[in-house]
Amino acid sequence: MKTMTSWKERLLPLGAAMLSTTLGRAQATDAAITAASAPASMETAYLLLAVAVLQVVIILSLSGILRTLGGTGTAWADYLKGRRAAVLPVLLGLGASSDLHAATGMATALISVQALMWWLIAINAILFAIIVGQLSVVRGMARTLSGNVDVDAPAAEEGPTFADTILQRLTRSVKVEQEKDVLMHHEYDGIRELDNVLPPWWLWLFYGTVIWSVVFLLNVHVFDIWPTQEEEYRQEMAQAKADVDAYLAQFAGMVDETNVTALTDDASIAGGRATYEAYCKACHGGAGEGGVGPNLTDDHWKHGGGIHNIFKTIKYGVPEKGMIAWKTQLKPVEMQAVASYILKLHGSNPPNAKAPEGELWKDATTTAPADSAAVVAADSIAVAALK
Structure with a gap:
């Protein structure tokens, strides 16, 4: 005859299985928990540690009770008959708990407070499962000793799962x-x-879509709680732009003479002007008219014009002429702003302007449209001739 298995006996192997599963989850989330913004309080960790110690004391006490009930071993033999698979995880859990506490004590100093708190929660859950299993064993042994258990009772007919x-x-x-x-x-x-009926899952799904449509209609078009599709699209585009700007801001310090571009927004030009007046005004004049340094408003440049050459000159300086390399004092974005401001000074014709120095500079970007227009005009004439 088969012995009827109670729900408590089924809980014993489940409690042992929780040992590896819980520890695995705690270890997997250790790295993510360490990066959390709010640190766990030490008071909570101490409280969990006290609860764990209390549960260990209870486990040791129940172990003594089990040894007392076992006596010479006949009670254990009677109770464990047909239950070895259920009791074995509990006994293994007893040994694992002591090893786990020893390992935790050594690792406490190596992990964060928050990770330690989650480890203590996992340990307390394991200890609680062990206590439940021990209580079930104690109750079963007590019933065995009192003779209230019919080991050969027929198994009940299994119903639907x-x-x-x-x-x-x-x-x-x-x-x-x-x-x-x-x-x-x-x-x-x-x-x-x-004549089968419609499946309830299909009916519930249909009713759910009807209810959801009413909720959506009221929230979007009546109470204006949720945004419409057009509003949601605009919000997502704005958020995407903000995310892109935040991402590009991380690379703002990576500007150099090979990838620098001229800035045109008012904030950047204002920042470049402030930097110019602080560091460049003494040599090049307040309006770029020149002084000790050359005039910055005409078409002649001693070291090349354009945003790339101006940025390079500011960055590395001209030591033989007394201009220091500003890369040690200014950030790349600040040098980019100054170079963009200097480009804005072109053609301003300030009073007391210094005579042109250097070679006449023509930016390639300014001649490209003219060349393109000439090509378009030539093509138009050729097409007209064919007609």
């Missing part, structure tokens, strides 16, 4: 032996149809 019950409620399927009760009163070429 939980999964079968849920599946039946979702589908309301008819058993094969009951299909005659739902046969429809017609036949087509020997084929008979069953």
Whole structure:
């Protein structure tokens, strides 16, 4: 005869399985928990440690009770008959708990407070499962000693499992032996149809879509709680732009003479002007008219014009002429702003301007449109000639 297994006996191997699963999850989340913004309080960790110690004391006490109830071993033999698979995880858990506490004590100094708190939670859960298993064993042994357990009692007939019950409620399927009760009163070429009901899961899904449509309609078009699709699109585009700007801001310090671009926004030009007046005004004049240094407003440049050459001159300086390399004092974005401000000074014709120095500079970007226009004009003339 098979012994009927209670729910408590099924809980014992489950508690042992929780040992590896819980520790695995705690270890997997250790790195993510360490990066959390709010640190865990030490008071909580101390409280969990005290609870763990208390549970260890309870486990040791229950172990003594089990040894007392076991006596010479006959009670253990009677109770463990047919239950070895259920009790073995509990006994293994006792040994694992002591090793786990020893390992935790050594690792406490190597992990963060928040990770330690989650480890203590996992340990407390494991210890609690061990206590529940021990209590179940104590109760079973007590019933065995009192003679209230019928080891040879016949096993009860198994009913439908939980999964079968849920599946039946979702589908309301008819058993094969009951299909005659739902046969429809017609036949087509020997084929008979069953009058099955609509599956409840399908009906619930349909009712849910109807309810959701009403909720969506009221929130979007009546109460204006949720944004419309157009508003949501604009919000997402604005958020995407903010994310892109934040991402590009990380590379603002990586500007050099090879990838620098001229800035045109008012904030950058104002910042470049402030830097110019602080560091460049003494040599080049307040309006770029020149002084000790050359005039910055005409078309002649001693070291090349354009944003790339101006940035390079500011960055590395001209030591033979007394201009220091500003790369040690200014950030790349500040040098970019100054170079952009200097480009704005071109053609301003300030009073007392210094005579031009250097070679006449023509930026390639300014001549490109003219060349393009000439090509377009030539192509237009050629097409007209063909006509």
